Amino acid sequence: MALELVDSALQSLKEHPDYKIIVAEIAHNRLAGYICYGPTPMTRGTWDVYWVIVERRFRGLGIGKKLLISVEKLIRRKGGKRVIVDTSTQASYAPARGLYNSCGYTPVAVVPDYYRNGWHRVTYYKKLISH
Numbered sequence: 001m002a003l004e005l006v007d008s009a010l011q012s013l014k015e016h017p018d019y020k021i022i023v024a025e026i027a028h029n030r031l032a033g034y035i036c037y038g039p040t041p042m043t044r045g046t047w048d049v050y051w052v053i054v055e056r057r058f059r060g061l062g063i064g065k066k067l068l069i070s071v072e073k074l075i076r077r078k079g080g081k082r083v084i085v086d087t088s089t090q091a092s093y094a095p096a097r098g099l100y101n102s103c104g105y106t107p108v109a110v111v112p113d114y115y116r117n118g119w120h121r122v123t124y125y126k127k128l129i130s131h
Helices: 002-011 063-077 091-102
Strands: 020-026 030-039 046-054 082-088 106-116 119-127
Touching (some): 020 063, 046 063, 063 082, 082 091
Parallel strands (some): 046 082
Antiparallel strands (some): 020 030, 082 119
16 A cells, blocks of 8 residues: 555656655665655645655664654755644554654644544644754
């Protein structure tokens, strides 16, 4: 599924120039993960991270963290001031929540039963400090 999302996003970049993708590769040009992000419409300085995907066999190597840090640097260069990311409270999303927490994101909102009963949406926020 991760490959399909990357392919779809890359094919539609001309149609959606506000969606940006950074791909992480491991030896021999193998896709290890990617991040999709973009400026939040109708805001000044707010950006969304839509997906942080790391291939299961490459998890725990710091790839997600490197992707997120890279995006934060790019967002700062574009004048971005804050980043928003949503995820699920479902157990399988615990690594994503751990990543956001470890990178200084704060959970600021929970929408109960957003995905289905018992699966809530959590919104994380991070204010970017200029370097």
